[in-house]
Amino acid sequence: MPTLKIDGVEVTVPAQTTIIEAAERVGIEIPRYCYHPGLSVVGQCRMCQVEVERMPKLAIACNTPVADGMVVSTRSPKVEKARRAVLEFYLLNHPLDCPICDKGGECPLQDYTLTYGPGESRSVEEKIQRVKHKVLGPHIVFDAERCILCTRCVRFCHEMPKTGELGVFSRGDQSEINLFPGKVLDNAYSGNVIDLCPVGALTSRQYRFQSRPWDLVRHTESVCPLCSNGCNVVLDVRHRQRGEELLRIRPRENQAVNRWWMCDEGRFTFTSLHDPARLRVPTWCENGRRAEMGYDDLLLRAARAIRRVVEAHGPEAVGCIASSRQTNEELFLVRRFFREFLGTPHLDFRVRSVQFQASDASEDGILRRTDKTANTRGARDLDIRPGPGGLDVAGMIAAASEGRMKALFVFEEDLVRAFPDRPLRQALGRLDLLVASSMFSTETTALAHAVLPALGFAEKEGSFTNFQGRVQKIHRALTPHVASQSLPEALRDLAVDLGRDLGGIEPEQVWAAIGERPGAYQGIAWKDIGDLGLLPEES
Amino acid sequence: MAFEKILTRYTNIPNYTGTIDEYIAHGGYQALPKALRELQPADLIETVKRSGLRGRGGAGFPCGVKWGFIPKDSPKAKYLVCNCDESEPGTFKDRMLIEEEPHQLIEGLIISSYAIGCRLAFIYCRGEFVYGAQVLERALREAYGRGFLGRNILGSGFDLDVHVHRGAGAYICGEETGLLESLEGKRGQPRMKPPFPAISGLYRSPTVVNNVETLSNIPHIVLRGAEWFASIGPPKSAGPRLFSVSGHVERPGNYELPMSITLRELIFDHAGGIPNGRRLKAVIPGGSSAPVLTEQHLDVPMDFESLAAAGSMGGSGGVIVMNDTVCMVRVGEIVSRFYHHESCGQCTQCREGTAWLHKVLRRIEHGQGRKEDLDVLLDMCDNMKGKTICVLSDAAAMPIESYLKHFREEFEIHIRGRACPFEGKGAF
Ligand SMILES: Cc1cc2nc3c(=O)[nH]c(=O)nc-3n(C[C@H](O)[C@H](O)[C@H](O)COP(=O)(O)O)c2cc1C
Ligand code: SF4
Ligand code: SF4
Ligand code: SF4
Numbered sequence: 001m002p003t004l005k006i007d008g009v010e011v012t013v014p015a016q017t018t019i020i021e022a023a024e025r026v027g028i029e030i031p032r033y034c035y036h037p038g039l040s041v042v043g044q045c046r047m048c049q050v051e052v053e054r055m056p057k058l059a060i061a062c063n064t065p066v067a068d069g070m071v072v073s074t075r076s077p078k079v080e081k082a083r084r085a086v087l088e089f090y091l092l093n094h095p096l097d098c099p100i101c102d103k104g105g106e107c108p109l110q111d112y113t114l115t116y117g118p119g120e121s122r123s124v125e126e127k128i129q130r131v132k133h134k135v136l137g138p139h140i141v142f143d144a145e146r147c148i149l150c151t152r153c154v155r156f157c158h159e160m161p162k163t164g165e166l167g168v169f170s171r172g173d174q175s176e177i178n179l180f181p182g183k184v185l186d187n188a189y190s191g192n193v194i195d196l197c198p199v200g201a202l203t204s205r206q207y208r209f210q211s212r213p214w215d216l217v218r219h220t221e222s223v224c225p226l227c228s229n230g231c232n233v234v235l236d237v238r239h240r241q242r243g244e245e246l247l248r249i250r251p252r253e254n255q256a257v258n259r260w261w262m263c264d265e266g267r268f269t270f271t272s273l274h275d276p277a278r279l280r281v282p283t284w285c286e287n288g289r290r291a292e293m294g295y296d297d298l299l300l301r302a303a304r305a306i307r308r309v310v311e312a313h314g315p316e317a318v319g320c321i322a323s324s325r326q327t328n329e330e331l332f333l334v335r336r337f338f339r340e341f342l343g344t345p346h347l348d349f350r351v352r353s354v355q356f357q358a359s360d361a362s363e364d365g366i367l368r369r370t371d372k373t374a375n376t377r378g379a380r381d382l383d384i385r386p387g388p389g390g391l392d393v394a395g396m397i398a399a400a401s402e403g404r405m406k407a408l409f410v411f412e413e414d415l416v417r418a419f420p421d422r423p424l425r426q427a428l429g430r431l432d433l434l435v436a437s438s439m440f441s442t443e444t445t446a447l448a449h450a451v452l453p454a455l456g457f458a459e460k461e462g463s464f465t466n467f468q469g470r471v472q473k474i475h476r477a478l479t480p481h482v483a484s485q486s487l488p489e490a491l492r493d494l495a496v497d498l499g500r501d502l503g504g505i506e507p508e509q510v511w512a513a514i515g516e517r518p519g520a521y522q523g524i525a526w527k528d529i530g531d532l533g534l535l536p537e538e539s
Numbered sequence: 540m541a542f543e544k545i546l547t548r549y550t551n552i553p554n555y556t557g558t559i560d561e562y563i564a565h566g567g568y569q570a571l572p573k574a575l576r577e578l579q580p581a582d583l584i585e586t587v588k589r590s591g592l593r594g595r596g597g598a599g600f601p602c603g604v605k606w607g608f609i610p611k612d613s614p615k616a617k618y619l620v621c622n623c624d625e626s627e628p629g630t631f632k633d634r635m636l637i638e639e640e641p642h643q644l645i646e647g648l649i650i651s652s653y654a655i656g657c658r659l660a661f662i663y664c665r666g667e668f669v670y671g672a673q674v675l676e677r678a679l680r681e682a683y684g685r686g687f688l689g690r691n692i693l694g695s696g697f698d699l700d701v702h703v704h705r706g707a708g709a710y711i712c713g714e715e716t717g718l719l720e721s722l723e724g725k726r727g728q729p730r731m732k733p734p735f736p737a738i739s740g741l742y743r744s745p746t747v748v749n750n751v752e753t754l755s756n757i758p759h760i761v762l763r764g765a766e767w768f769a770s771i772g773p774p775k776s777a778g779p780r781l782f783s784v785s786g787h788v789e790r791p792g793n794y795e796l797p798m799s800i801t802l803r804e805l806i807f808d809h810a811g812g813i814p815n816g817r818r819l820k821a822v823i824p825g826g827s828s829a830p831v832l833t834e835q836h837l838d839v840p841m842d843f844e845s846l847a848a849a850g851s852m853g854g855s856g857g858v859i860v861m862n863d864t865v866c867m868v869r870v871g872e873i874v875s876r877f878y879h880h881e882s883c884g885q886c887t888q889c890r891e892g893t894a895w896l897h898k899v900l901r902r903i904e905h906g907q908g909r910k911e912d913l914d915v916l917l918d919m920c921d922n923m924k925g926k927t928i929c930v931l932s933d934a935a936a937m938p939i940e941s942y943l944k945h946f947r948e949e950f951e952i953h954i955r956g957r958a959c960p961f962e963g964k965g966a967f
Pocket of ligand 4: 711728729881882883884885886887889890927928929930931932
């Protein structure tokens with residue numbers, strides 16, 4: 001392996017490593033625009049030029065492989081002049097509308113100009129005027145004046161979704177990014193060009209003018225809940241006087257899961273978190289009249305009903321349908337409550353046909369998967385399945401309609417929608433007790449005696465296990481509504497009402513219990529699960 | 540001593556039209572059988588190396604050495620591409636060679652293909668050369684008809700097909716890797732090097748790109764020997780060269796001469812000197828990309844080394860002569876307008892720099908110059924040179940630097956006087 005020196009720091013890397021990659025290993029960031037580790041190398045922006053001893057010209061670090069004994073400088077006077085020049089050239093026609101630009105504050109053109117650029121322009125020529133807001137597709141708007149022609153967006157569309165909607169048109173200083181005739185930038189991954197664009201040329205129609213980067217006070221690491229891939233994300237939350245708001249989801253690099261990317265559905269489908277129609281307060285329905293009710297009263301009534309059912313019909317008259325939308329921690333507590341405390345074998349989570357296969361499948365050979373929930377693997381690993389003699393979801397529905405099942409809990413699933421061809425209304429209508437948790441009113445909650453508001457993924461602390469078996473943490477980005485409790489809190493209190501102690505409900509405490517059990521997660525503690533998750537077989 | 544014309548020998552033949560019969564009647568297609576029957580590819584490469592033939596497209600790279608870079612053991616197809624994009628301002632010799640003596644090029648192309656193991660060759664023709672492309676197509680048909688192309692050429696077992704491809708009118712498609720992209724049907728923009736075309740060229744296969752004039756020399760080298768060729772002109776710049784002389788001379792045109800010829804001889808003896816008793820002011824010796832020379836350089840010989848030593852370059856052989864009515868600021872404006880228009884736009888310095896150069900020079904020419912402009916121009920040139928994917932950026936910067944070096948006073952007069960002192964007659 002060649003050993004070289006970069007700014008006096010020695011580094012040994014495999015042959016074929018480029019200077020820009022080698023520098024990264026020792027924490028030296030060589031400024032770049034067109035280079036991106038996830039895209040092909042084109043060497044166009046000329047920003048990453050470095051001086052290499054015994055090379056007559058400056059070398060571009062993105063395309064120069066290392067060699068043994070190489071001596072590289074990333075800040076020699078020659079390099080600094082060349083870099084300053086590139087920035088000066090960029091700014092010749094740049095509109096400098098930073099004050100109204102979404103990218104301002106997190107813009108590599110601003111940042112590098114401040115660090116390496118000329119303080120003032122020497123140009124007195126008129127700037128070229130170009131189109132300021134062209135809608136390229138459902139999610140993206142383009143500002144041609146801000147574009148620095150790094151071609152990252154073009155290469156992304158050619159190389160990742162392989163849809164190739166974008167190209168460079170005309171040449172020289174007339175060059176412009178545009179759609180090929182008849183095309184729309186509408187692929188399942190189009191939002192990634194927003195992150196890739198090193199200036200404010202490609203902006204999100206959803207996020208546009210919503211915030212300044214410095215008003216996004218929290219950047220919470222999390223995992224996308226919308227399919228079993230579990231793309232790593234960052235949740236950008238703005239603090240407002242009237243409450244915080246999640247304004248943007250961005251992918252977070254995880255080479256084992258989503259590399260640098262995420263799909264548009266995962267990126268843009270979060271507004272339901274702030275939907276005013278969300279259920280916030282528990283309700284109780286008796287004699288056809290539904291009323292809001294505090295948790296204490298509601299859980300007491302539920303506990304009484306459960307006790308009556310168990311006394312009269314035994315624990316087999318109670319069932320629970322959990323959800324692969326729930327976190328591992330919630331699922332573990334659900335299992336403990338129903339299987340261990342109540343002693344019922346009727347526990348399941350499989351309401352989708354893909355969950356009956358050994359595994360779901362890739363939807364497009366890229367990231368998206370056919371199981372549109374986050375935690376099927378976790379539910380399997382935690383054995384959220386019928387115990388000996390237990391019923392699966394269909395069996396529980398049948399038992400309810402036959403009057404054998406008396407009390408049923410349904411978490412975060414709309415059973416009526418999930419099984420349109422079964423007599424759900426009739427079956428659920430016969431129950432002595434139906435408890436449902438949900439973010440929104442559904443046909444199932446309409447039939448429930450007790451409805452508990454469910455929290456969204458951005459309001460929970462916990463973990464999901466993606467289809468590979470990788471356990472990944474989600475963190476709370478948004479404070480739950482004051483009137484809503486988390487499911488673990490509600491289960492804990494319900495257990496107390498039934499004279500049982502569920503134990504600690506914080507993720508760390510739950511994992512202490514999970515780790516003790518034989519199974520996929522034996523020996524794992526909460527702190528073992530790092531920022532990039534943990535694959536049990538690798539640990 | 541009268542120089543024996545080689546590439547343009549046909550111009551001495553009355554009523555010569557360049558058909559295959561005429562070409563053969565005057566000694567054409569004799570090198571081909573000799574090469575195929577008597578020489579191994581390796582011998583041919585060796586011969587061309589020994590001849591000292593250097594590329595006539597601009598860079599002057601030794602032709603045989605370039606051929607030698609083609610890997611012998613690669614399982615990939617090998618390609619020969621003839622660069623007939625000739626778009627360098629002031630250069631018009633390839634056009635003449637294809638229009639008037641197409642078979643000389645085709646014979647050279649076949650022999651060269653044999654030397655490097657190519658079975659499919661291309662002639663990339665400048666888009667505007669409609670007539671030249673037609674002539675080539677006709678000549679290729681003739682060559683196929685005689686069995687010089689196609690399967691089993693002259694019973695040798697060697698097969699070759701040749702296609703003419705017309706470009707769409709971009710100077711940058713003359714740069715060899717821009718040409719290859721264009722030939723592959725992509726946007727014509729140069730590739731990063733390495734890898735060089737000899738390793739990864741057309742369709743990522745080993746490829747040689749040679750200029751029309753370079754290849755036209757090959758039959759003569761094969762027929763008359765490397766030593767004969769090497770003895771023409773100075774040792775490091777062997778063989779004949781076509782100089783395209785334009786501008787303020789009595790007899791503009793192409794002149795085939797050895798590179799030992801001096802600028803003075805070329806301009807005054809061959810091209811008939813400056814008309815109307817005017818004085819020579821400036822001369823660009825190797826196409827618009829070459830730095831300008833002045834009267835003091837008239838005795839410089841036109842070989843690659845001497846021109847480089849004089850601060851310019853042999854380039855494409857386009858000699859642009861300017862008399863004392865020419866405004867050098869206007870020349871700068873026109874030359875920079877060309878590069879501004881032709882930059883492919885990939886590299887930041889070139890895309891933005893060519894435009895900025897042009898705008899500043901236009902401003903100075905139109906009386907709006909500022910005294911700080913000249914130093915900004917020089918610094919801009921420095922920032923554009925040696926830092927980009929191809930050398931178009933250098934080609935845009937070097938001439939302007941040279942105009943400022945030799946004619947700074949003239950720029951200053953424009954700025955001080957807020958006008959072009961040549962107004963009305965400064966055009967060329
Ligand atoms: C901007 C630019 C334009 C060029 N245009 C031409 C051209 O029109 N014809 C040509 O033969 N070479 C041209 N060249 C040089 C080619 O890149 C290449 O060096 C040449 O075709 C090699 O052939 P040779 O070795 O026979 O000279 C150009 C180079 C540059 C940088
Ligand atoms: S729009 Fe953005 S990503 Fe695309 S080329 Fe321009 S600057 Fe680069
Ligand atoms: S691929 Fe799946 S996990 Fe990734 S962003 Fe899309 S929906 Fe979310
Ligand atoms: S130097 Fe100019 S012409 Fe050459 S590749 Fe770069 S931008 Fe294109």
